Amino acid sequence: MNHIARAFWLSRPGLGEIRTADLPEPAEGEVLVRSLYSGISRGTETLVFRGGVPESQHAAMRAPFQEGDFPAPVKYGYLNVGVVEEGPAELAGRTVFCLYPHQTRYVVPAAAVTVVPDTVPAERAVLAGTVETAVNALWDAAPLVGDRIAVVGGGMVGCSVAALLARFPGVRVQLVDADPGRAKIAHALGVDFASPADALGGRDLVVHASATEQGLTRAMELLAPEGTVVELSWYGDRKVSLPLGEAFHSRRLTIRSSQVGTVSPARASRSYADRLALALDLLADPALDALITGESAFEELPQVMPKLASGEIPALCHRVRYPETA
16 A cells, blocks of 8 residues: 655745645554645635644644644644544445545544444545534534524534424424625525525524624624524634624623534533534535535645635535545
8 A cells, every 4th residue: 555645735824835744554443544635714824825723722722633723734634534444344445524624535433433324425525523513513512403593603613503403393493694605605505595684583592603793793683682602713823803782781692602522511511523423424414415515625725725815715515635656
């Protein structure tokens, strides 16, 4: 087997390169995986690419198999789908998901990979990490049958949450985003769409994922009395102001955080592996293909990442395609 790998590294903020590395022989209990696809979560990864991870969050933001340290040089990423070329018999030849950076081949403990169900194509399985975030958010939010819900922010995470909420019985979901182009994605996911100015108020629950101060303020405005905003946005090193005067107290509003690094206390009996396996099962729904808005070859990453970071390439999840003989 080929034990040479190529990986995408951020050499300094705003500049990426592909480096070559030798891989170790897999030890007992390890697997050698050849990458088929990886996904770029535009919000988090472009924050890393710009060097915007605050020093206080360097430890919290580390990816499971990250190499190097913030701001750079660093090898970062966590949405990888590949095929097991060497390892335990029960995994050999299986398609797996792993929280690994953008790299052609890699060796990890067998426990670090999750088998992709036969009902989920490898191309779609790169969404597993983001759908896992959405699962945890809904465990935190605990929506009820018949709730009126808005999702503010039609990025990758917001759209994943909206897609899962669309399956709840009797729930009315509206995706709210300033980009009218998100209306087509909302339709594909089976939810309504509105601009921030036209969004429906009186919401029992609002999930906020726009990563903007204006979006969070609008999320609060959309709540019914005693409603809750579940905050999913990651602001990096930016400070955010909120209108906690006005009617915040008289309307008894709640803002609560949700973070994928910790399993929701509402499902404390579930492990990270349980949550990821559930996310992969949910990806059997072809409607979620709408979240993949672009694709490029692995070799193009040094040119593609700056365009994603600047918004020149608009994206939810941008998929990276690896050569068959990586």
